[in-house]
Amino acid sequence: MIDGAGPTAETTTAAARFTLPSRLLHWTMAPMVIAQLLIGVTMIAALSYYPLLLAIHRPLGVAILAFAVVRLANRLTHRPPPFLATMSRAERRIATWSEYLLYALLLVQPLTGWAMLSAARFPITLWGPIRLPGIAPYDIDIYAVLRQCHSVFAFLLFATFTAHMCAVLFHTLVLRDRLIDRMAVWPSKPASPEPDATEA
Amino acid sequence: MEPGDRGGEQDDKPAEATPTRLGPLSRRSALLGMGAVAGIAAVDVGGFAYAGGWLRPGALTPPRFADRFEHVYGRHDGFRRNHAKGLSATGSFASTGAGAAICRATVFQRGSVTVIGRFSLSGGLPDQADKPDAVRGLGLLFQASNGQQWRTAMINIPVFADSTPQGFYERLLASKPLPDTGKPDPQKMAAFLDRHPETVAAMKIIKQSPPSAGFADSTFYGLNAFHFTNSAGATVPVRWSVVPQEAGGPNAPASSIGKDYLFDDLIRTLAQRRLNWRLVLTIGEPGDPTNDATKPWPQSRRSIDAGTMTITAVQTEEAGNARDINFDPLVLPDGITASDDPLLAARSAVYARSFTRRAEEPKSASEVNVGQVTS
Numbered sequence: 001m002i003d004g005a006g007p008t009a010e011t012t013t014a015a016a017r018f019t020l021p022s023r024l025l026h027w028t029m030a031p032m033v034i035a036q037l038l039i040g041v042t043m044i045a046a047l048s049y050y051p052l053l054l055a056i057h058r059p060l061g062v063a064i065l066a067f068a069v070v071r072l073a074n075r076l077t078h079r080p081p082p083f084l085a086t087m088s089r090a091e092r093r094i095a096t097w098s099e100y101l102l103y104a105l106l107l108v109q110p111l112t113g114w115a116m117l118s119a120a121r122f123p124i125t126l127w128g129p130i131r132l133p134g135i136a137p138y139d140i141d142i143y144a145v146l147r148q149c150h151s152v153f154a155f156l157l158f159a160t161f162t163a164h165m166c167a168v169l170f171h172t173l174v175l176r177d178r179l180i181d182r183m184a185v186w187p188s189k190p191a192s193p194e195p196d197a198t199e200a
Numbered sequence: 201m202e203p204g205d206r207g208g209e210q211d212d213k214p215a216e217a218t219p220t221r222l223g224p225l226s227r228r229s230a231l232l233g234m235g236a237v238a239g240i241a242a243v244d245v246g247g248f249a250y251a252g253g254w255l256r257p258g259a260l261t262p263p264r265f266a267d268r269f270e271h272v273y274g275r276h277d278g279f280r281r282n283h284a285k286g287l288s289a290t291g292s293f294a295s296t297g298a299g300a301a302i303c304r305a306t307v308f309q310r311g312s313v314t315v316i317g318r319f320s321l322s323g324g325l326p327d328q329a330d331k332p333d334a335v336r337g338l339g340l341l342f343q344a345s346n347g348q349q350w351r352t353a354m355i356n357i358p359v360f361a362d363s364t365p366q367g368f369y370e371r372l373l374a375s376k377p378l379p380d381t382g383k384p385d386p387q388k389m390a391a392f393l394d395r396h397p398e399t400v401a402a403m404k405i406i407k408q409s410p411p412s413a414g415f416a417d418s419t420f421y422g423l424n425a426f427h428f429t430n431s432a433g434a435t436v437p438v439r440w441s442v443v444p445q446e447a448g449g450p451n452a453p454a455s456s457i458g459k460d461y462l463f464d465d466l467i468r469t470l471a472q473r474r475l476n477w478r479l480v481l482t483i484g485e486p487g488d489p490t491n492d493a494t495k496p497w498p499q500s501r502r503s504i505d506a507g508t509m510t511i512t513a514v515q516t517e518e519a520g521n522a523r524d525i526n527f528d529p530l531v532l533p534d535g536i537t538a539s540d541d542p543l544l545a546a547r548s549a550v551y552a553r554s555f556t557r558r559a560e561e562p563k564s565a566s567e568v569n570v571g572q573v574t575s
Binding site: 016038041042044045046047048050051052054081082083084086087120121122123129131133138140141144147148158162165166169170172173174175176177178179 | 217218219236241245248252260261347349520523524525526531534542546549553555556559
């Protein structure tokens with residue numbers, strides 16, 4: 001997740017990280033969401049693996065929704081660390097908005113899938129006899145709209161994820177400002193601050 | 201919390217962290233870094249596009265399967281890509297309880313569940329003329345009171361003509377009627393049959409059971425094998441069919457061969473009385489093919505009379521009735537699972553694509569109209 005939030009009053013050091021729950025949530029959800037995007041896009045083009053992928057897609061979507069709710073609560077109660085000096089004002093604004101967009105998509109995309117199946121009168125089977133109730137009226141026109149939304153949101157989510165990943169990698173691999181350390185759940189070496197002059 | 205609100209604050213006194221460098225910045229390291237980012241982005245986007253089938257023009261995907269139906273039959277907005285001509289139906293299933301011996305699904309416990317059905321003709325033309333030898337379809341949705349659903353789409357031939365989705369896909373094209381004769385190109389069909397001996401064998405079996413007079417006395421076959429699991433956890437392979445209770449009964453041959461005579465006869469019959477079918481579960485034995493719908497199981501296989509499926513009424517297709525149901529053969533209750541038959545996954549995937557396409561298209565009135573027949 002792009003660290004988008006409001007700056008704290010005090011200036012912190014580069015070692016300032018997201019809180020441990022935030023980092024754990026980030027790295028738990030990241031593989032789930034990437035897998036879900038891949039499963040979704042593979043599924044619509046698959047003849048033989050369609051039922052298997054769909055059987056994974058439904059419960060995984062519900063799990064992502066549950067994590068997204070927890071994550072939103074966590075986000076609303078915790079302030080992210082401040083931006084790095086290597087981020088311009090425009091970049092910070094883009095980062096902030098893309099964070100909001102990702103949160104919105106992670107919440108709305110599973111709900112859209114759930115509602116879409118409800119509108120098509122499908123049972124929302126999670127595992128064996130375990131099912132979820134329908135959350136939309138049985139109506140093929142509502143299904144059509146929700147089904148299109150599900151595709152649009154999927155592409156938007158993929159594009160936002162890709163932009164987020166590329167931005168973090170650009171900072172980490174090109175600017176080498178250790179941006180990714182803020183979200184690291186692995187130990188990162190404390191480095192001595194380099195004078196900014198080297199940037200020239 | 202609005203980012204714009206913070207803009208001014210940041211202008212005055214940017215609260216930010218001074219980064220610590222991973223190493224010295226140089227043109228070389230920056231280029232290497234940019235190369236790495238570009239490479240990862242290319243794998244990310246390329247992998248996504250590959251998975252979605254956009255980089256595999258030759259792969260047989262559900263959209264391309266649906267495209268083939270449109271190529272052969274034309275595109276008819278709002279209608280199913282196959283079995284486009286149809287009639288909605290409602291009824292119930294009264295279970296004898298005998299099916300519970302092999303399946304724990306609620307529908308097989310003694311009692312009754314509601315049924316939504318759809319009678320149809322094979323093919324993608326929503327206004328085709330009824331013909332005696334046109335393949336007839338019956339889709340059923342069993343709705344148990346606890347929310348469990350069982351959907352099935354059956355046809356009135358005892359085996360399917362193809363064993364693989366690829367075979368069906370090719371046969372669709374080979375049997376596309378020529379504009380001048382209205383019949384398939386004999387050379388193309390012969391070439392297809394040369395490559396598909398399983399279709400030749402299946403056609404022979406299909407010819408041995410000529411179609412009945414109408415929908416009411418048709419036997420409909422589920423064709424594909426499924427696995428049934430009972431409450432003790434024992435699993436057996438099963439094929440099912442619905443057998444008319446009044447076979448050869450009072451259904452006289454159609455008095456007039458109108459364009460919709462098969463549907464019209466059904467509508468007139470149901471205006472007078474309900475129609476019953478026995479739901480027969482046939483249990484396979486070890487060695488019986490579960491992955492090949494062209495091959496029948498031996499006649500001697502044990503079968504269970506699971507109960508009576510009754511159709512009480514039919515309705516013109518419209519919003520909210522069977523028109524809007526995808527009779528996906530893999531919507532199954534707990535206790536029934538798919539077999540290794542490759543047709544099942546493909547049917548589920550292509551039905552989903554057909555359903556989504558027609559849902560997004562404008563709808564128009566169905567050819568079969570109950571009000572016009574009964575008035």
